[in-house]
Amino acid sequence: MREFIDGTTAIVRGALDAGCSFFAGYPITPASGILMQMMRDLPKTGGVAMQGEDEIASIGMCIGATLSGARAMTATSGPGISLYSESIGLAIMGEVPLVIVDVQRMGPSTGAATTVSQGDVQFIRWGTGGGFPVIALSPSTVAESYWLTAKAFDLAERFRCPVFLVTDKELAMSLTTVDVSAYGEVSVRDRETAVGGPPHTYQPSDQVTALHEYGQGEPVRFTGSTHDENAYITKSPPVVNALNRHLIDKIEEHRDEVELVDADLDPSADTLVIGYGVTGGAVRAAVSTSRAAGTPLSGLVVQSLWPIPETAIGEAVQGVTRIVVPELNVGLYRREIERIVGDIDVIGIEQIDGDLISPEQVLEVIG
C-alpha cells in the first residue's frame, strides 16, 4: 500500500507515534501545517496543542510542559527560530528534552515564505549564546521525515537537550508517494525520571541524570542561570566549569549515538557527492544516473547534521579525490566538510535563487 503524503503529515505522525504529548507553535509559512495538524490531532490522543501568542510563548510553554512530564515539540521557520533563540539557550542550560522543527524558507528576514532554502543549517547550530552543542537531524525524504522525527524524540530524552529536525518548504509541503513499509520503526526510549536527589549531575561529565518532573512528590528546582547540581544559582568557577563541561561532553563524547548517514559508496569512484535534506534527492538521483551511464560515483546523504558525523564522513572520503557538496545556501555545510577532509578538493554547488538543485546540475559539475 502506498500513500500520497507530504513531509508535514509525516512529521506530525512521527511525533505522535513517538509519544509527543504537548505542542505549541505560532503560525508561519511553511510550518503552519504542523501547527494545524497538531491542533487537530494531539488533543485526541490526550495531549495538549496550543497556538501561542508568539514563538517565544510557544517554546516557553513547551519547556514548562516538559518539566511537568510532557514530551514536547514546537515547529517554526527561520524567522521563528530567531525568536526561539533565548529559549533554545534555556533548554540547553536547563537540560530540557525538546524537539524543535525548522521548516526552512528563504531568508534573511521574512525572505520568501513559500520558497525553499537550506539557509538555517549553521543558524540552528549557533542560534543561541555560548556556542554549546545541540543535536540536529535532517530528513531528505518524506519517509525519513517520519522516522527522524521519532528519532529526535528519542535523542532528546537520551541527552536531555533540544533536538532540531531541520526540513524545508519542499519536503514539508510537496506530496510524494511513499510505500508504507518505508517508514521504518524507531524505538523511542521512555523518559527516565527520578524523584528526589539532585536534578543535575556533572560527574562523570558525560553522564545524563534522569529528568526530575514537577508534582512527583518531591520539590524540583530549575534555573536557566549557571547552577550547581541542585539547580541553585552559583558563580563558583569549579562548579560553573563542571556544568559547562557537562553540557558539552554529554553530547560530544557520545557522537556515535547520534551519527546518521545514508551512504551509497562505490570503492572505485573518485568523486563523492555529499548532500542533506531536500538536496539529498539530487545526490541520490545523480549517483544512480552516473552509474547507469557507466561512471562510478559515490553519494552520502547526511541525516544527522549536528554534531557533524565526522566518523561516517571520514570513512566515506577514503580513496576519494574530489567531493561535491550541493546546497541551497552559500556553502554553509561545505565549510564543515572542508574542515574535516584535509587536502581533498571540495567543490560546492551553491543555489540561492529559490529553485532546487537538479541532478543534472550535480552531474555537470562532476563533468
Place this chain on the structure above:
Amino acid sequence: MSITVTPLETFRTEDPYPFCPGCGHGSVLDSLNEALVMMELDPAEVVIVSDIGCAGLSDQYFTTSAFHGLHGRSTTYATGIKLRRPDLTVVVIMGDGGTGIGGTHLINAARRNVGISVIVMNNFNFGMTGGQHSTTTPEGSITSTTPGGNLEHPLDICGTVGVNGAGYVYRGTSFDKDLPQRMVDAIRHPGFALLDVWDLCTAYFVPKNKLGRKGLDTTMEGLGLDAGVLFEREVAEYTEAYREAASRMGKRHAPVTIPIEYESGIDEPLSIVAAGSAGARVRSAARLVGLAGIRSGLWVTQRDDFPVTVKAGHSVSQLVLSPEEIPPVGVSVPDVLVLLSEDGLKKVGEMLEGMGPDQLVVALPEFAQVETKARVELIDPKGWTSRVPKAQFGLALLAAAVVRTGMFPPEALRAAAGGPFEAENVNAIDAGLGLAG
C-alpha cells in the same frame, strides 16, 4: 488507617533574603509564604515560576518547586506547566521589568484564563541593573535613564489584564495587612489571577524620588488608580475547558492508503505542469492526477508553487509520475504543460521556451497564440456537453492530458476523484475525457 498530615509552618528556606535594607520584596515574599501556609499545600505541588532581576531571586528562598527562567517569559512557562498538570499550584513572581518585556504574555495569559497566579513586585524601576526606568515608572520620576524626569505614561497593569478577561485582579502595596489573604484568593481563583503589589526600591527609586510608604498611596491616587480587588469574575478554567473540548473531537486522523488497481501506460518518468491561478483548484486537480497515478502503480511527486496570499496570483503544480521511486526534484522542461490562466502563463515562460515538438501544451483557447515550439492542443469549454465550473477547468484539461499521454487509464482518474467533491470532479473529468477522446 488514617494519615495525619501536619501543615507546614513555613515554605521558606532558612536563608535570609538577599534584598537591600528596606526593600519591599521581602515582605511581599513573606506574604506569599503566609498564604501558602494558610492553604496547607504540599511544597512539591507548588511551582514558583520566577523571572529576571531582583524578583527573579525569589524562588531560591522557598522550599517549593521552582522554575527560574528568562526575562518576561515566566507566564509562558507557567502556562505550559499548568496545561500539562492542572492539579499543580503555579505562582509567577515577576518585577515591573518582566511585566514590560513580557507584556504580550501577560495579556494573553489573562485572556486565556489558564489558572495561574501572577505576583508583580512593582517598584517602578530596574533595581538589579542600576535603577533604569520601566514601563510602570510614574511620569516625572527620576531614574538613571530619565535624569530629566520620565516622559512616558506608566502602564496600568491591572487595567490591562482586567479588561482582557483576567479572572482576579488586585492592586495594593507591600504594606497591605491583608496581602496574604488576597494571595490565597488569587491562588484559589480557577482562572488567571494577578496581584500588582507596589513596593519600595530603597537602592534607587526611593532616594531619587523621595518616595516612602505614604508616597505609594499618593502616587496611586495621583495616577487615578484604585487599590483593592479590581476584577473578580467567574471564568471557565482553561485546562478543564480544553479537556472537555478535546473529549468531543473524535479519533486521530488515520493514514489514507491507496490501492494499486490499474496499470500505467508509461515506462519513463513523465512530468506535467499545471499553471493557473491561486484559488482555482489547480493543486487539488493535480493531486487527483497524482492519486490516479499511484492507483496505477506509479510513483508520483507533486511540488506546488504559489504566492504567500491565498486566492490571488499564480498557482503552479509540478507533477512527476514515474515507474520508479523518485525524489521531489524540480521540473525545468515538462513533458506536458497545462495552461489555465494569465497568472499561470507569467510563471512558465521559461518552460514554454524550453519545450520542443516532443512536448505538449494543453491550453484554453485564449492561449492559442502562446509562443512555444511544443505541440499545442486547445481545449474549448464551449464544446463540453455538461456545464463545468471555471474552478474545474484545470481538472478537465488535466483529464485531456491523461488521455493524450496514456499515462494511466481514465478509470484511474475517476476512481481517484472520490470525496466530498466527487460528483463535481467526475463531471469535469468526463468533460475533459470526452473532448480529448
